[in-house]
Structures are given as structure tokens and as C-alpha cells.
Amino acid sequence: MTQSNYFSRIFGSSPVTPLQKHIDKVVLCVEELIPYFEAVISNDWELAATTQTKLVDLENEADEIKNDLRMNIPSSLFMPIDRRDVLEVLDLQDHIANKAKDISGLTLGRKMSLPESISSAYMEFLKRCIDATRQAQVAINELDELVVTGFRGDEAIRVKKMIEELHIIEGETDEIQVTLRAEFYKVEKELSPIDVVFLYKIIEWTGDLADTAQSTGNRLQLMLAK
Amino acid sequence: MEHTTIFLILAGCFGLFMAWGIGANDVANAMATSVGSKALTLKRAVIIAAIFEFTGAFLAGGQVTSTIRKGIIDADLLSGSPELLVYGMLAALLAAGIWLLVASKYGLPVSTTHSIVGAIVGFAAVGIGVEAVNWGKVGAIAASWVVSPVIAGTIAYALFRSVQKLILDTADPMKNAKRYVPVYIFLTGTMISLVTMFKGLKHIGLDLSKTESYSLSLAIGLICAFIGAFFIRKISFNEERNQSNHFHDVERVFGVLMVFTACAMAFAHGSNDVANAVGPVAAIVSVVTNNGEITQKSMMPIWVLLLGSVGIVAGLLMYGHKVIATVGTKITELTPSRGFCGELAASTTVVLASGTGIPISTTHTLVGAVLGVGFARGISALNLRMIGSIFMSWIITLPAGAILAIIFFYILKTVFA
Numbered sequence: 001m002t003q004s005n006y007f008s009r010i011f012g013s014s015p016v017t018p019l020q021k022h023i024d025k026v027v028l029c030v031e032e033l034i035p036y037f038e039a040v041i042s043n044d045w046e047l048a049a050t051t052q053t054k055l056v057d058l059e060n061e062a063d064e065i066k067n068d069l070r071m072n073i074p075s076s077l078f079m080p081i082d083r084r085d086v087l088e089v090l091d092l093q094d095h096i097a098n099k100a101k102d103i104s105g106l107t108l109g110r111k112m113s114l115p116e117s118i119s120s121a122y123m124e125f126l127k128r129c130i131d132a133t134r135q136a137q138v139a140i141n142e143l144d145e146l147v148v149t150g151f152r153g154d155e156a157i158r159v160k161k162m163i164e165e166l167h168i169i170e171g172e173t174d175e176i177q178v179t180l181r182a183e184f185y186k187v188e189k190e191l192s193p194i195d196v197v198f199l200y201k202i203i204e205w206t207g208d209l210a211d212t213a214q215s216t217g218n219r220l221q222l223m224l225a226k
Numbered sequence: 227m228e229h230t231t232i233f234l235i236l237a238g239c240f241g242l243f244m245a246w247g248i249g250a251n252d253v254a255n256a257m258a259t260s261v262g263s264k265a266l267t268l269k270r271a272v273i274i275a276a277i278f279e280f281t282g283a284f285l286a287g288g289q290v291t292s293t294i295r296k297g298i299i300d301a302d303l304l305s306g307s308p309e310l311l312v313y314g315m316l317a318a319l320l321a322a323g324i325w326l327l328v329a330s331k332y333g334l335p336v337s338t339t340h341s342i343v344g345a346i347v348g349f350a351a352v353g354i355g356v357e358a359v360n361w362g363k364v365g366a367i368a369a370s371w372v373v374s375p376v377i378a379g380t381i382a383y384a385l386f387r388s389v390q391k392l393i394l395d396t397a398d399p400m401k402n403a404k405r406y407v408p409v410y411i412f413l414t415g416t417m418i419s420l421v422t423m424f425k426g427l428k429h430i431g432l433d434l435s436k437t438e439s440y441s442l443s444l445a446i447g448l449i450c451a452f453i454g455a456f457f458i459r460k461i462s463f464n465e466e467r468n469q470s471n472h473f474h475d476v477e478r479v480f481g482v483l484m485v486f487t488a489c490a491m492a493f494a495h496g497s498n499d500v501a502n503a504v505g506p507v508a509a510i511v512s513v514v515t516n517n518g519e520i521t522q523k524s525m526m527p528i529w530v531l532l533l534g535s536v537g538i539v540a541g542l543l544m545y546g547h548k549v550i551a552t553v554g555t556k557i558t559e560l561t562p563s564r565g566f567c568g569e570l571a572a573s574t575t576v577v578l579a580s581g582t583g584i585p586i587s588t589t590h591t592l593v594g595a596v597l598g599v600g601f602a603r604g605i606s607a608l609n610l611r612m613i614g615s616i617f618m619s620w621i622i623t624l625p626a627g628a629i630l631a632i633i634f635f636y637i638l639k640t641v642f643a
Binding site for chain 1 (some may be wrong): 255258295309335381386390391394395396397399472473480519552553556559560561564589592596597600603604605606607608609610611612613615616619
């Protein structure tokens with residue numbers, strides 16, 4: 001007789017929890033870049049390879065959450081957030097994990113070692129970019145509270161501050177990137193031109209982590225403004 | 227009149243069966259919100275439901291019962307053949323009960339209220355004559371089925387917006403929760419007791435004047451608020467949990483409020499839905515005990531309401547608790563701050579309808595209230611397709627109840643004639 005209950009069926013599956021689970025996985029995945037590059041810098045390609053496998057596994061897990069959410073968000077759902085915004089945020093988060101996979105994939109595939117003179121600067125840059133993704137995670141984790149408060153009031157202000165913080169972090173990564181590129185410019189002539197081209201690519205992609213995290217925050221801000 | 231004892235026994239059994247079904251199935255929707263939000267444990271929810279379904283049915287169930295009993299059918303037309311009313315009401319009970327069983331089995335969205343009204347209208351229109359139906363009253367009931375979810379939704383929206391404004395969206399939600407939650411408790415207590423008293427408690431020997439009703443209701447509201455405030459002060463707060471969710475402790479304050487709204491909900495449900503079971507019984511009893519005379523004036527015997535109340539509680543204790551548990555796990559989305567809005571809005575609407583003697587669907591009203599919270603951007607996902615299902619339930623339930631009632635009516639007529 002229990003199936004008779006249609007009252008419970010008016011509640012659709014919430015997109016908020018999967019969105020938060022997804023960003024949690026994405027951040028775990030991106031964080032793997034730190035041990036990965038530590039291994040790369042110490043030229044331990046075996047360790048780098050196992051770390052990279054872990055990273056790819058995490059990226060796959062994030063993909064599963066993403067696909068599940070995409071399948072379970074029919075247009076008949078009535079939500080306080082725009083369905084398009086949800087999918088957009090999901091795509092951006094997905095993009096972060098993909099970039100992490102690309103960065104590790106390219107460096108591992110080409111066994112690209114970082115020139116010693118820029119390795120510590122690069123690590124600083126990477127860590128700050130990861131901080132940006134963590135800040136995006138913090139903001140996304142407020143989504144359930146935002147739903148309770150109807151996206152208004154103090155909670156909305158708190159989230160706005162988090163997003164501002166994200167902008168500041170992203171700004172810092174840009175500055176670090178400028179110095180990193182300047183450092184790298186000094187030594188680039190000593191390296192093989194192909195390596196140089198790809199290293200610039202890696203720097204660019206690493207910066208993309210922070211950029212995309214920022215875009216995620218911007219999307220969240222749009223949800224607040226609705 | 228022949229067969230009076232058989233009629234009485236049959237009416238009692240069918241009525242008890244219906245009431246049992248209401249307790250087993252319907253009560254779940256009223257109570258699951260509180261269980262799902264974890265404001266109440268299953269055991270407590272069942273205890274509250276048992277007590278307040280009973281008091282609601284017994285104290286405030288009379289008005290709707292009398293509508294079902296004599297408001298839908300123009301009994302004057304039946305003065306020559308009172309047995310037709312007996313057959314018809316028995317048929318209606320059987321039809322609604324069986325239809326509910328079948329529909330529940332196949333997961334169709336049905337409403338007890340709609341089936342019994344459909345069944346009575348069905349047998350009256352076909353078995354006796356279209357003019358036997360009091361169409362004005364039926365029209366009003368049908369209109370109330372549209373209006374009640376809308377009203378509940380509007381109240382819920384307003385309530386939730388007020389909660390956001392006064393508590394959740396402020397700099398110190400905790401402080402404001404402690405300040406305003408007792409006010410909401412006061413509202414709940416006052417509203418329920420006011421409506422109950424205004425409708426009159428004459429049948430249990432309490433005759434209160436207007437002023438007495440007002441002051442007694444305010445007093446009950448205040449007592450509730452004080453009890454609530456006492457329990458809110460007793461909550462031990464957990465800083466650690468609060469970091470992952472800023473509203474964790476605030477929700478616990480609302481949890482206290484939800485205990486009160488759960489009582490209100492059970493009371494409201496009892497007051498409206500008991501009639502679905504005992505309304506027809508009351509009609510039969512009045513015909514049989516007046517020696518076949520159909521009288522519009524006779525008081526309804528108290529034991530009829532008692533029978534319904536006991537039946538609901540029996541159904542709840544024997545089976546309903548399982549349904550509450552199942553439904554509760556599926557609606558965890560409604561945290562206390564949102565769930566209480568739904569419950570308070572729905573119970574207010576239902577109790578008001580009970581007071582005016584209009585049978586409405588408690589579940590539909592609750593659905594309306596939940597949508598209201600959703601429109602205040604308070605729920606992360608609502609399945610709008612269910613609204614369609616609710617309209618479907620009107621289209622399916624009314625004719626199904628009616629057709630079954632007509633069939634049973636003719637069977638009973640053949641058997642006893």
C-alpha cells in the first residue's frame with residue numbers, strides 16, 4: 001500500500017547535493033597535481049605515473065556524478081535556481097577537472113621536466129590556482145544554505161564575500177603568472193624550443209584552473225541575482 | 227423498518243474499515259513531514275498522531291460529518307423510501323473503501339475525500355435521481371478542492387517569507403529564532419483552539435461564549451508558547467556541526483516548533499477526514515434509529531464519531547506507522563524551518579474547512595502548502611508533474627467512486643428488498 005504515496009513524489013531530486021559532491025571530487029582531483037608535480041620535479045616518473053592514475057580516477061568519478069546529475073534534471077523540475085545555471089556550473093566544474101587531467105597527461109606523456117630555476121615559482125603558482133578552486137568549492141558548498149534563505153539576506157551577502165575572495169585569489173594567480181613567465185623567459189633559450197612551447201601551454205592551462213574557478217563563482221553570483 | 231440490526235452492524239463495520247484505511251494510509255502524509263525533517267522520531271510521531279487524530283476527529287469532526295451525512299443529498303425526496311438512503315450510504319462506504327484499496331495497490335494518486343463524495347453523488351444521482359443531489363453544495367465542495375491548495379500555498383509562502391525575513395536572512399539567525407519561534411508556536415496553538423471552539427464543543431457538554439472562546443484560545447496559545455520556549459532553552463548547541471551548516475542549530479529550534487505544528491496537522495487531519503468514514507454511518511444510524519424517518523434535525527450520536535476516531539487510531543497503530551516511515555525517508559528535503567510552514571499553512575486551511583463543514587483533501591492541501599514554500603525559493607527541487615497527477619486524481623477518483631457506489635447500491639437493493 002505504500003506506493004500510494006504521491007505526496008513524497010512531489011519532491012524531485014535536488015541538484016544541489018550532486019553539484020556539491022561534484023566540486024568536492026573536482027577539488028580532490030586538482031589537488032593531486034601537487035604530489036604529481038613534486039614527483040615530476042624530483043624526476044620520479046614512476047611515482048608521477050601512479051599519482052596521475054589517481055588523478056584520472058578522481059576525474060572519472062567526478063564525470064559519473066556529472067552524468068548522473070545531467071540525466072536527473074528534467075525540465076519539469078521546479079527549482080529555485082535556473083536549470084541552465086545548474087548545468088553551466090556543472091560544466092565549469094567539469095572543465096576544471098578536465099584541465100587538471102590535461103596538464104598531468106601532457107607533462108607525463110612528454111616526460112617534461114620543469115627547469116630548476118622556475119620549479120618553485122611554478123609550484124607557488126599551481127598552489128594558488130588550486131586555492132582558487134578550493135574557494136569555488138567553499139562558495140558552492142553554501143548552495144544548500146542559500147536555498148534555505150531563499151537566496152537573500154545575510155547568507156547571500158556571505159556568499160558574495162566568498163566570491164569576492166575568489167576574485168582576489170584569481171587576481172593573485174594572474175600576478176604570479178606574470179612573474180613566472182618572466183622567469184621562464186630568461187631561461188627559455190637554453191631549452192629545446194618544443195619543450196618551451198609546451199611549457200608555456202602548461203602554464204596557461206594551470207592558470208585556466210583559477211580562471212574557470214572564477215567563472216564558477218560568477219555563475220553562482222548570477223543565481224543570487226535572480 | 228426491517229433488518230435494522232443488520233444495517234447498523236454493516237454500517238459500523240464498513241465505517242470502521244474506512245476509518246482504519248484512513249489511519250493506515252492518509253495519516254502518513256500529515257505526519258511524514260515531521261518525521262522526514264527529523265523533528266520527531268517515528269515513535270513520537272505515532273504517539274502524537276494517535277492523540278491528536280483522535281481529539282481532532284472527536285472534538286472537531288462533527289461539522290464535516292454532518293455535511294457528508296445530509297449536506298450532499300436532499301433527503302426530503304427520500305421520505306417515502308428511507309431504506310434507499312441506507313443502501314446508498316452503505317454502497318458509498320464500500321465503494322470508497324474498495325476503490326482506495328485498489329488505487330493504493332497500483333499507486334494511483336487518490337483522495338479519500340474525493341472518493342466518498344464521488345460515491346455519494348454517484349448513488350444519489352443514478353440510484354435516486356439527479357434532483358436528489360444538492361448540486362449547490364457539491365459545487366461548493368468541488369470549488370473548495372481547487373481553492374484549498376491555493377490558500378494553503380499562499381499562507382505557506384507568506385509564512386516562509388516571514389521566517390526568512392525575521393530569522394534566516396538576518397545577521398544572527400540563532401538569536402532571532404529563539405525570539406520568534408515561540409511566536410509561531412503561539413500562532414499555531416491559538417489558531418487550532420480558536421477554530422475548534424468556535425465550531426462549538428457542545429457535543430461534549432462545553433458551551434462557550436465568544437469571549438470565553440477567544441480568551442481560552444489565547445491562553446492555550448500562550449501556554450504552548452511557554453512550553454516551546456522552555457524546550458528551546460533546553461537544546462544543547464553544537465558548534466562543530468554548525469560550521470558545516472550554519473543553520474544546523476537554528477533548524478533545531480524550528481524542530482521544537484514542528485512538534486506543535488505536527489500536533490496541529492494531526493488534529494486538522496482528524497477533524498476533516500474522520501467524516502469520510504463516519505459521515506455515511508451517521509446517516510444510516512439516524513435513519514435506522516428514527517424508525518425510518520429521515521430527519522434533518524436529529525443530533526448525531528457521539529459514538530459514531532468515537533467509532534471513527536478509534537478506527538483511525540487503530541489503522542495508524544497497526545499499519546500507518548510503516549507508511550509514515552517510508553514517506554518520511556523520502557521527504558528529508560523539508561527541514562523544520564520549511565516543513566513547519568507547510569504544516570501550519572495546511573493545518574490552518576484544513577481546520578478552517580472543517581469548521582465550515584467542507585470536506586477537503588488534506589494531502590492536496592499539504593501539496594499546495596509545499597508548493598508555496600517552493601515559490602519562496604525554499605525547496606531545491608519540486609516535481610511539477612505531480613500537479614498534473616493531482617488533477618488526474620480528480621478525474622479518476624470521482625467517476626470510479628461513483629460507478630462502484632452505483633453497482634453496490636443495486637446489489638444491496640436486490641439483496642435486502
